[in-house]
Amino acid sequence: MSKEIFLVEDDIDHAELITTFLKVDGITNEIVWFKDAESSIERLNEIEHKNDITGNIIPALIIIDLKLPRMDGFQLISHIRNIDKFSKIPIIVISSSSQPSDISRALELGAEEFINKLAEMDKLAGRVKGYI
Numbered sequence: 001m002s003k004e005i006f007l008v009e010d011d012i013d014h015a016e017l018i019t020t021f022l023k024v025d026g027i028t029n030e031i032v033w034f035k036d037a038e039s040s041i042e043r044l045n046e047i048e049h050k051n052d053i054t055g056n057i058i059p060a061l062i063i064i065d066l067k068l069p070r071m072d073g074f075q076l077i078s079h080i081r082n083i084d085k086f087s088k089i090p091i092i093v094i095s096s097s098s099q100p101s102d103i104s105r106a107l108e109l110g111a112e113e114f115i116n117k118l119a120e121m122d123k124l125a126g127r128v129k130g131y132i
Contacts, residue, residue, distance in 0.1 A: 002029045003060035005128070008040045008076060009033065009094070010068050014117065018063065018094065018124065025125030029060055029132060037064075037071035041079060048085050059089060060132040063124075064111070066095040066102060074109060081110040090131035094124070 005027070009015040015033045022031060034040035040062075047057050062080065066073035073093060080086050092113040093106040103114045113127050 003058070003132070005029045005031045005132070006040055006043070006059045006062040007031050007033045008037060008062065008068065008073070009065045010035050011065075014065070018121070021121055022125050022128060025129075027125055027128055027132075032059075037068050037073070037076040037079075040076065041071075044080065044083070044086060048083060058085065061090045061092065061128060063092045063094055063128075065117075066093060066097060066106065074105060077106065077109040077111055092124070092127060092131075094121075 005022070007015055007018060009018065012035070019031050019033070034043065050057055064073045064076055068076070073095070077091055077093070080089065080091065091111040092115060093111045094115050094117050095102060096117045098116050098119070106114050112131070115121070115124055115127065
């Protein structure tokens, strides 16, 4: 059984599109969708407190949109990176932003990749495959 991929995206249409891109390009991992940062943190907290020495319950990868309600993607990246158990999970940021400051901030906070939703979605599956 392959590990789950977490997708944190507030727009259901974008979440479905991203999932479709991944599945069409051969990603077989289950994609678990969260509509906001808080619900993904809730799930991560549950995982953090489980005692699975194999690490099978830790997601293979987390895909995060930057523009989320209440807690944004930057805050979510920081939160994830501050928990030892999750500090090594690869994070790919997806955003409609192409602002250099957004890209550099996401990478500085600990994201491995930054993909522009509007121009680079065709690269997402290839980048995901590199981490799972």
